[in-house]
Structures are given as structure tokens and as C-alpha cells.
Amino acid sequence: MQPVKIGLIGFGCVGQGFYYALEQAQLENVSIKKIVVKNPLKERSIASNNFTYDKNEVLHDAEINVLVELIDNAEEAFTIVKTAMENGKHIVTANKKMLAIYLPELLALQKKYQVGLLYEAAVCGAIPIIQTLDRFFANEPLASITGIFNGTTNYVLTKVVQQNTSYEQALLEAQQNGFAETDPTADVQGYDALYKTVIIALHGFGVVLNHKDVLRFGINTLQQNDLKFAKENNYALKLLPTIHETDDSKITAFVLPRFITTSNVLSQVHNELNAVSIYGKVSTQHFYTGKGAGSYPTGAAVLADVAALQNNYTYTYNKLNAKTKIAFTNNAVIKVYISGNNTKYLAQFNFITELETKSNEAFTYKIGTIRITDLKNILEDNDLNSEVFVAVVD
Numbered sequence: 580m581q582p583v584k585i586g587l588i589g590f591g592c593v594g595q596g597f598y599y600a601l602e603q604a605q606l607e608n609v610s611i612k613k614i615v616v617k618n619p620l621k622e623r624s625i626a627s628n629n630f631t632y633d634k635n636e637v638l639h640d641a642e643i644n645v646l647v648e649l650i651d652n653a654e655e656a657f658t659i660v661k662t663a664m665e666n667g668k669h670i671v672t673a674n675k676k677m678l679a680i681y682l683p684e685l686l687a688l689q690k691k692y693q694v695g696l697l698y699e700a701a702v703c704g705a706i707p708i709i710q711t712l713d714r715f716f717a718n719e720p721l722a723s724i725t726g727i728f729n730g731t732t733n734y735v736l737t738k739v740v741q742q743n744t745s746y747e748q749a750l751l752e753a754q755q756n757g758f759a760e761t762d763p764t765a766d767v768q769g770y771d772a773l774y775k776t777v778i779i780a781l782h783g784f785g786v787v788l789n790h791k792d793v794l795r796f797g798i799n800t801l802q803q804n805d806l807k808f809a810k811e812n813n814y815a816l817k818l819l820p821t822i823h824e825t826d827d828s829k830i831t832a833f834v835l836p837r838f839i840t841t842s843n844v845l846s847q848v849h850n851e852l853n854a855v856s857i858y859g860k861v862s863t864q865h866f867y868t869g870k871g872a873g874s875y876p877t878g879a880a881v882l883a884d885v886a887a888l889q890n891n892y893t894y895t896y897n898k899l900n901a902k903t904k905i906a907f908t909n910n911a912v913i914k915v916y917i918s919g920n921n922t923k924y925l926a927q928f929n930f931i932t933e934l935e936t937k938s939n940e941a942f943t944y945k946i947g948t949i950r951i952t953d954l955k956n957i958l959e960d961n962d963l964n965s966e967v968f969v970a971v972v973d
């Protein structure tokens with residue numbers, strides 16, 4: 580596809596990073612024709628004649644063949660992307676929330692209008708994980724994928740567990756450094772990691788997950804006593820989304836914090852760094868790490884997608900299109916640590932086996948095995964989300 584004329588929508592953290600990456604790369608026959616932004620009062624780092632406030636200028640410009648969507652609103656982004664696809668434009672996006680929520684619609688639109696839709700930047704920033712899963716692992720069945728998919732929570736957990744920084748201070752630093760989402764609740768409550776898990780499940784296992792079916796718990800209810808537990812047991816604490824095969828050849832997925840031993844390589848991934856650990860049934864262990872967020876790393880991933888489109892690369896979706904489909908289940912059993920200040924709440928968790936209970940003044944924790952579906956139901960059916968902290972424990 581040549582030449583590439585880009586309509587860029589969004590010139591915030593990632594939009595400016597992409598602009599910079601494109602300037603550095605000086606790709607032949609690739610240029611930005613117009614940039615759409617929202618706020619006419621905002622000062623811009625480049626000349627004002629680059630901008631418009633009317634998305635239709637880009638969506639209905641026949642010369643623009645690639646829309647790079649980098650806004651911070653999933654619903655608006657979907658409307659924009661849908662119109663652009665209907666108008667025959669290829670899409671590059673970093674919007675994991677839009678992708679996870681509208682995945683079936685986007686897959687259908689892609690097929691119907693025969694346009695490319697690439698989204699490397701949406702998952703783990705500069706780690707080229709989607710192309711790796713889609714190409715290298717196109718045919719190999721996987722046993723599991725886990726990792727650190729969210730830079731903000733990893734930054735906060737690194738600071739609070741290893742450096743005794745307060746939770747609030749660590750979160751503020753993540754925002755100031757530009758790797759927290761505009762609204763950091765999506766990060767700390769695990770939604771951001773959940774959206775990425777949905778995208779990874781698509782390419783790694785060929786499964787279209789409904790994000791509402793996946794158990795999710797974040798780090799926002801973490802207490803000093805949980806940190807004490809980590810220290811006393813020499814654990815690192817990470818938010819580790821996990822997708823793995825079950826004994827009955829289905830897959831299960833969950834987004835939970837996890838206490839891991841320091842021999843686990845993921846414990847060495849600090850601050851805003853991300854990591855992905857894949858276990859292939861043939862090739863065995865793989866480990867990738869890199870910058871998962873921020874202006875330039877994410878901008879570099881957007882650039883890689885634009886260059887891929889120029890070379891007519893679109894995802895193969897090999898596993899999605901495979902004859903044998905893998906089913907999703909929440910019936911698997913996991914070993915968890917659940918803590919809180921009120922034993923009334925802790926009593927509601929129906930452990931299969933209780934392995935350990937410890938109380939210290941008003942604080943209690945329990946460790947035991949529990950079925951994912953039971954844990955998910957309890958956390959969703961009651962107002963327990965803010966009363967307990969839940970983590971997988973190795």
C-alpha cells in the first residue's frame with residue numbers, strides 16, 4: 580500500500596510520541612495529512628495548521644488511507660473507527676478498552692470492509708507481543724501466558740513493596756511520569772490489564788473473551804498488613820493477569836495480584852516495565868520485557884503498525900480461524916490469599932480447602948483453594964470489593 584496518508588486522531592501522550600517516532604524514522608511515502616484534537620484552547624507543540632477539531636475532515640477525506648486512533652475514550656473511538664472502516668480506511672489504534680469491549684464488532688467490520696486493523700501499542704507498549712503471538716505462535720498451542728501488562732500498578736507495587744513509598748505518593752509519581760491512564764482507577768482496579776488480557780487471549784489462544792466473564796481484582800485495597808505478609812515471606816507482589824490451559828483442555832483467565840517468590844523472573848521486573856511470559860507446548864518458556872507505557876515507547880509501537888500496514892501486513896488470526904475451538908471456563912481452582920479487617924466478610928469466601936488463617940488485632944488473612952467462579956460471584960454479588968484484598972499466592 581503506497582503512499583500512506585495518515586489521519587491522526589488524538590495528540591496527547593501517545594499521539595505526540597507517535598509524531599516524534601515518525602519524525603525519527605523518516606519513512607518514505609508515509610505522512611500525516613491532518614491531526615484531529617478536541618480542545619481548541621490547548622497550546623500545541625507543533626504549528627496550528629496541522630490541526631482540525633472536526634473529525635469528518637479526516638473520516639471523509641478520500642486521500643487519507645490510514646486512520647491512527649489515539650484518543651482516550653473507548654465509545655467515541657469505536658464510532659470513529661467504525662466510520663473510518665466503512666470508508667475503507669485501515670486502522671492503527673492503541674485503545675485497548677475499545678478493542679476489548681467491541682472485539683466481535685471490530686472483527687466483523689474488518690472482514691466486511693477488507694481493511695487492516697493493527698493494535699500493537701494497545702498491549703504492553705513497546706513489547707511486540709501481538710505480532711509475536713499472531714505470527715510466531717500462529718500454529719503452536721500454548722499452555723499459558725502471564726505477565727505484567729500494566730505499568731502503573733507495577734510502578735506502584737515496586738515502590739510500596741520494595742521502597743516503602745506510600746501508595747498515594749507512588750500513584751501520583753506514575754501519573755506525573757505519564758504512564759498512568761488519564762483516569763488511574765482503570766489501572767489500579769485491574770481493568771486496563773483485563774482489556775489487554777482479552778486481546779492476548781484472542782491472539783494466543785484464538786478465544787474471543789467477554790471481559791465481563793473474566794475474574795478481575797486490582798491493587799487499590801492493598802493494606803500495610805498485606806505488605807508485611809509479603810516481606811515476612813520474602814514475596815514480591817505483582818498484578819499478574821494469567822491465561823492458562825485447564826486439565827480438561829479448556830482455558831481459564833483471571834486478573835489478580837499475585838505473591839510470587841523472588842526466584843520467579845517476573846519479580847525482577849520493576850517500576851513501569853512490562854513483561855510477558857509465554858509457555859509454548861512445543862517451544863516451552865519465552866520471556867519478553869520492555870517499556871509498557873509512556874509517550875515514546877507507545878508511539879514507537881504505533882509507528883511499527885503503520886510501517887506494517889505499508890507492507891500490507893494484517894493479523895492472521897490463525898488460532899481464531901482454526902477448526903478446533905478452545906472453550907473458556909471459570910471452573911478451575913486457584914490458591915488465594917484473602918485479607919481484611921472484618922472476619923464477617925472473610926467468612927463469605929467458600930474455600931475448597933483452608934490452608935492457613937492468621938489474625939493480628941483487627942486484621943485477618945486466610946490462604947486456601949477456591950473455585951474461580953465462586954470467588955468471582957462473591958466479589959461481584961456483595962460489596963466486598965473495597966473490604967478485602969485478594970491475591971494468588973505461589
Ligand SMILES: NC(=O)c1ccc[n+]([C@@H]2O[C@H](COP(=O)([O-])OP(=O)(O)OC[C@H]3O[C@@H](n4cnc5c(N)ncnc54)[C@H](OP(=O)(O)O)[C@@H]3O)[C@@H](O)[C@H]2O)c1
Nearest residue numbers: 589590591592593616617618649650651673674872873877
Ligand atoms: N499513555 C500511555 O502510556 C498509553 C499506553 C498504551 C496505550 N494507551 C492508549 O492510547 C490512547 C491515548 O492515550 P493518551 O495517554 O495519549 O491520552 P491523552 O494524553 O489523554 O490524549 C488524548 C488525546 O485525544 C484527544 N481527544 C479526546 N477525545 C477526542 C475526540 N472526541 N476527538 C478528537 N480528539 C480527541 C485529546 O484532545 P486534546 O489534546 O484537545 O485534549 C488528546 O489529544 C488511549 O486509548 C490509551 O488507553 C496509552
